[in-house]
Amino acid sequence: MIRADVAVIGAGMAGASLAAELAGAGRIVLIEAEDMPGYHATGRSAAFWSETYGGAGVQPLTSASGDYLRAGGFLAPLGSLHVGRREEQAAADAFLAEFEGSGVRLERVDPATLVPGLRPDWVVGVAEPSCAYIDVAALHAHYLARARAGGVELLTRAELLAAERTDGAWRIETRAGPVIADTLANAAGAWGDVVATRAGVAPLGLAPYRRTMVQLRTDPPVPEGLPHVAHLGGGFYFKPEGQGRLWLSPHDEIPDTPGDVAPEEIDVAIAIDRLERLVDWRVAAVERRWAGLRTFAPDRLPVFGWSAAAPGFFWCVGQGGFGIQTAPAAAQIAAALLRRDALPAPVAAIEVAAYAPARFGA
Numbered sequence: 001m002i003r004a005d006v007a008v009i010g011a012g013m014a015g016a017s018l019a020a021e022l023a024g025a026g027r028i029v030l031i032e033a034e035d036m037p038g039y040h041a042t043g044r045s046a047a048f049w050s051e052t053y054g055g056a057g058v059q060p061l062t063s064a065s066g067d068y069l070r071a072g073g074f075l076a077p078l079g080s081l082h083v084g085r086r087e088e089q090a091a092a093d094a095f096l097a098e099f100e101g102s103g104v105r106l107e108r109v110d111p112a113t114l115v116p117g118l119r120p121d122w123v124v125g126v127a128e129p130s131c132a133y134i135d136v137a138a139l140h141a142h143y144l145a146r147a148r149a150g151g152v153e154l155l156t157r158a159e160l161l162a163a164e165r166t167d168g169a170w171r172i173e174t175r176a177g178p179v180i181a182d183t184l185a186n187a188a189g190a191w192g193d194v195v196a197t198r199a200g201v202a203p204l205g206l207a208p209y210r211r212t213m214v215q216l217r218t219d220p221p222v223p224e225g226l227p228h229v230a231h232l233g234g235g236f237y238f239k240p241e242g243q244g245r246l247w248l249s250p251h252d253e254i255p256d257t258p259g260d261v262a263p264e265e266i267d268v269a270i271a272i273d274r275l276e277r278l279v280d281w282r283v284a285a286v287e288r289r290w291a292g293l294r295t296f297a298p299d300r301l302p303v304f305g306w307s308a309a310a311p312g313f314f315w316c317v318g319q320g321g322f323g324i325q326t327a328p329a330a331a332q333i334a335a336a337l338l339r340r341d342a343l344p345a346p347v348a349a350i351e352v353a354a355y356a357p358a359r360f361g362a
Contacts, residue, residue, distance in 0.1 A: 002153065004029040006338070007172055007181035008316075009160055009195050011037035013136075015187035016143040017327045018316055021335035023150020029179055030152050031172070033159035033191070038140050040189065040260070044292030045324050046213060046247060048228050048239055049134040050080055051104045052095070054322035057301050059102055060350045061326035061333075066130075067346065068328035074139045078239065080131030083111045083278070084124035084232035091232040092124050105129055116223050117279040124232065131228050133239075136324050143327070155179075160188075163199035170199070170312060185314040185338060190258040190295045192317035201310040204303060204360050206318060208293045209253040212267040215288040216246045218281040229278075236274040245287070248275055256293060263291040294321040298360065302326070304334045305356040314338050315357045 005026030008019045016037060019030045034040070049069065051062045069075045084091055096106055111125030112118045148154070158176035163184060165171075172179040188195040193203035221244035230237040231251065238248040250271035268289050276283070297303050297318035307313040316334045319326065329347050333355070336343050343352065 001177065002029055002155075002179045003027070004153075004179060004181040006183045006185055007031055007170065007179050008185045008187055010186075010188035010191070011144070011154060011156075012040065012187070012189055013038065013140055013143070013323050013327050014189065014316055014319055014330070016140055016147060017331035018185060018187055018334050018338075019152045020143040020146035020150065021331045022338065023147050023152050025339060028147070028150075028152045029181065030147060030154045031158045031160060031174060031179065032154065032156045033175075035156055037144060037154070037156070040293060044213070044290055045136045046237070046239070046249060046321075047134055047136050047324070048078060048080075048131060049075055049325040050128060050131045050228070052082075052099055052106070052128055053325065054320060055300070056098050056102065057354065058320075058322050058326065059099065059104060061302070061329040062322065063103065064329035064347050064350060065326055069134065069139070072139070072142060074135045074142075075132040076135075078131050078133045079227035080128040081109070081111055081114050081227045081229045082126040082128065082232050083115070083122055083229055085121050086123050088232050089124050092126050095126060095232060114227055115229060115279065117220070117281055119278060119280060122278060126232070127227075134324060139324070139327065143331075160195055160198055165200075165310070165312060168312075183312050183314055183338065185316055185334075187316040189317065189319070190293045192295065192315075194258060196313075199310070199313065201307060201313050204315070204317070204357065205298045206295050207298075208256050208258055208295045210256040210261050210291050211249060211294055211321065212252050212263045212271060212291050213247055213249050213289070214263070214268050214271055214286055215241065216248055216272075216275075216283050217244055217285045217287060218246060219284045220281060222246050231274075236271065236278070238275065248272070250274055253294070258293065261291045261293055263289045296320045302330060302355050303357050303360075304330065304352065305337050305358070308358055
């Protein structure tokens with residue numbers, strides 16, 4: 001039996017980064033249901049960092065994560081173009097207004113200057129120069145290494161089966177054996193409400209959605225210097241992925257259940273159709289296809305904080321599709337709240353009440 005101060009449930013990006021920030025402050029155990037950490041959402045990320053992705057409510061977390069990610073060498077230049085048809089000018093205006101005063105640099109551009117072969121009806125463009133590639137695997141490995149170096153113990157193949165609060169501590173039953181911990185930190189992603197329910201805690205109403213991705217080769221090949229491209233209407237996004245490849249998504253959000261999700265042919269076909277309506281390139285081959293889950297709280301903002309109804313139960317869930325790009329700030333906030341410390345300098349200006357579980361009566 002393991003006796004710990006904090007048991008972090010889930011070793012994807014959320015759990016690994018939280019464990020790394022907690023490392024050294026007592027005995028921490030990181031509990032993962034799969035054979036290896038990061039198998040689900042973390043391992044299926046579209047791998048870009050965009051300060052506007054997730055909206056104005058998420059942007060402070062993304063922007064505050066930038067210095068950490070750049071200092072660690074996890075970002076590489078990419079840039080983003082938000083593009084629309086002539087009739088979507090109002091969407092561009094609303095997009096610019098949403099981030100006015102945020103410090104995120106956005107500028108109107110002619111999209112044809114950035115995307116060769118653009119069809120003539122796509123005339124609305126907003127550039128976001130700060131958008132970058134993010135090395136997801138390296139960032140996740142970095143947090144796991146930080147956690148290990150700080151004495152965090154990782155348990156794999158350790159699905160949480162049940163948990164009960166007795167005598168001021170959680171008795172957690174896992175497939176790898178029992179764990180006793182003063183605090184149970186729920187960073188289980190799509191399984192966040194499942195973990196809560198098994199611990200006798202009221203769920204938040206977390207909703208997992210399937211997102212489809214495909215890797216393509218095109219004719220002509222993907223142009224050099226192509227930025228990340230996202231539809232202002234939310235119909236697609238894509239980015240170059242080296243060696244003439246393109247990663248493309250129809251930006252789908254299909255309700256699903258926690259599990260090992262797979263793409264459906266209709267969603268792959270929709271993605272390709274939307275690309276071909278944008279540019280005159282021909283899809284030469286579909287080389288890979290995959291899907292991942294992105295899980296949202298009811299208001300689509302992440303949830304960091306103590307449960308008011310369940311002593312010793314801490315939420316770190318609801319990161320949606322932006323859990324990778326916000327991981328440094330999110331982990332610093334969550335760790336400070338869990339330790340009941342002041343927020344560290346990189347995140348001190350963020351209004352963390354917006355992310356508190358109390359907004360759901362939790």
